[in-house]
């Protein structure tokens with residue numbers, strides 16, 4: 001019976017059974033707890049002096065590895081998505097009405113023409129726009145327009161202003177002449193310039209920062225009449241941009257949660273003692289384990305249900321104030337619970353040396369192949385990441401060591417003899433999957449090339465700069481974007497916000513492993529396990545991802561007493577795994593070149609601004625086009 005020929009629910013069942021079989025046969029995942037990388041306390045780590053610790057397990061084999069299943073499903077899903085895109089304007093309007101229960105906004109025909117003229121592949125997948133704008137249908141249009149203009153007086157919000165068919169960026173708070181407008185507002189302006197003449201007079205408030213901004217208390221969403229006071233306070237003019245010790249993101253976030261959720265029931269979760277922060281059984285990091293592959297990234301993860309997990313994400317410690325009133329703020333990304341309106345990041349749209357693959361900064365032109373690109377066969381099999389020790393703020397201080405980047409660098413540079421369970425094919429390239437326990441120190445040495453390149457914010461690290469340098473690998477050499485292309489595996493991790501390097505990583509000939517708590521405009525357009533490998537926020541499964549695609553490391557084979565341990569590197573590599581990894585790298589590149597183009601971002605923004613224009617119009621309930 002062919003897996004792909006099964007109906008969806010049967011496929012799900014087969015998949016589930018396969019997973020169960022793997023888990024029971026291997027019998028290795030029950031109740032095992034290791035001292036984790038996010039437990040910096042090394043006394044928890046039991047060290048062994050033996051060079052290799054031999055496993056006594058009987059090496060039961062696994063019938064099917066879940067990764068080919070995940071890849072197979074991803075491909076089917078994606079093929080289905082592509083094949084059902086509307087082919088005519090008429091179909092697109094019908095699809096629109098079916099999805100959203102209303103007719104498309106005025107200007108939709110011209111948008112369709114734009115999409116046709118520019119070979120935009122995604123023609124129906126704009127649910128993100130509908131989702132982001134939905135809360136604003138609850139606000140009367142005149143109030144929405146008022147708030148859009150007033151938002152220009154909030155800290156770190158610029159306005160992109162359309163007047164008589166001409167768009168301009170202004171910073172009402174600091175420099176009304178527009179001279180001090182953020183790069184994000186300028187980025188949005190350059191997109192909207194493409195169709196400014198098609199828009200009515202409007203104000204688009206653009207978030208000047210990487211972090212999401214809008215967190216509305218749950219009570220205020222339920223009883224909008226409570227909003228007035230908060231609105232007046234926001235506009236009183238004396239709001240500082242940062243917290244200054246008065247509140248923090250997590251406190252604001254908690255209030256967005258339903259009263260019945262654990263996040264609301266905690267007395268004051270940010271003051272929880274450090275021993276409770278280590279209660280991994282309820283944390284985001286504990287949610288996954290070494291052979292538990294993420295189906296997608298973590299944009300919908302519920303921090304309301306899992307309040308402890310917030311300690312593992314820097315954005316909850318950002319110094320910048322969030323906004324508790326529903327202003328229409330356009331932001332490049334949002335985590336679950338935020339009500340920002342997503343737009344493409346200026347890092348993706350602009351062309352720069354630091355963020356654009358193939359950019360030639362001398363001749364100011366884009367090349368199809370980056371001058372530092374490396375042939376696949378010559379790329380290293382190591383997992384590569386470089387970045388600064390950023391990723392949050394210090395509100396409240398003292399939690400930096402838990403942030404997403406710090407956890408990853410520490411995990412990858414850990415030199416302990418803690419065992420990790422590695423599942424691999426033995427002999428290499430076969431489908432006879434066995435497992436063994438391998439000390440972390442060997443794995444890290446063999447497969448990890450991960451380091452900070454820049455010390456940022458060391459004062460806030462518990463123990464200061466000395467502890468920061470002691471606990472993490474630092475590579476003083478620095479890194480250029482092009483240095484990444486020497487490696488098959490590129491890890492992409494959030495910084496202060498979403499990662500602006502993602503599109504360049506995708507476009508390279510390397511495969512991207514992405515961990516993020518953010519959702520961006522392209523969410524519906526891209527398929528995890530086809531265009532990139534989604535990573536859980538704990539990253540614990542990364543060793544088994546590597547073992548699947550690249551084969552077991554020498555020490556893994558040695559510990560498992562495998563006769564393959566003596567083989568040279570080229571013979572130990574998994575042929576099928578490497579082919580599959582390369583396929584992901586190619587699919588990512590293909591995606592970037594066909595769906596992640598600047599014109600695709602324009603198509604997204606074009607459709608978004610048409611919706612926003614209707615939403616802001618007094619007769620929004622009757623406006624629209626039909627056939």
Ligand SMILES: *[C@@H]1O[C@H](CO)[C@@H](O)[C@H](O)[C@H]1NC(C)=O
Nearest residue numbers: 053054055056417418419437
């Ligand atoms: C690692 O696994 C081996 C074999 O299962 C075991 O003997 C050893 O004690 C483990 N090491 C640690 C540090 O737990």
Ligand SMILES: *[C@@H]1O[C@H](CO)[C@@H](O)[C@H](O)[C@H]1NC(C)=O
Nearest residue numbers: 222223224225226227228229
């Ligand atoms: C807001 O509305 C709720 C329910 O309609 C009502 O019970 C409450 O008294 C109102 N509050 C204010 C401040 O007007």
Ligand SMILES: *[C@@H]1O[C@H](CO)[C@@H](O)[C@H](O)[C@H]1NC(C)=O
Nearest residue numbers: 275276277279280281282283
């Ligand atoms: C840790 O989490 C478990 C499961 O949610 C809970 O039962 C336990 O009380 C927690 N322990 C602490 C110290 O918070």
Ligand SMILES: *[C@@H]1O[C@H](CO)[C@@H](O)[C@H](O)[C@H]1NC(C)=O
Nearest residue numbers: 296297298299300519523524
């Ligand atoms: C989050 O949920 C939305 C709505 O169900 C879905 O379209 C989207 O793909 C999900 N995103 C992630 C990252 O899981």
Ligand SMILES: *[C@@H]1O[C@H](CO)[C@@H](O)[C@H](O)[C@H]1NC(C)=O
Nearest residue numbers: 054055056057436559560561
């Ligand atoms: C490897 O061989 C040693 C010695 O013969 C044995 O004790 C150990 O259990 C074996 N390990 C595995 C994983 O088969």
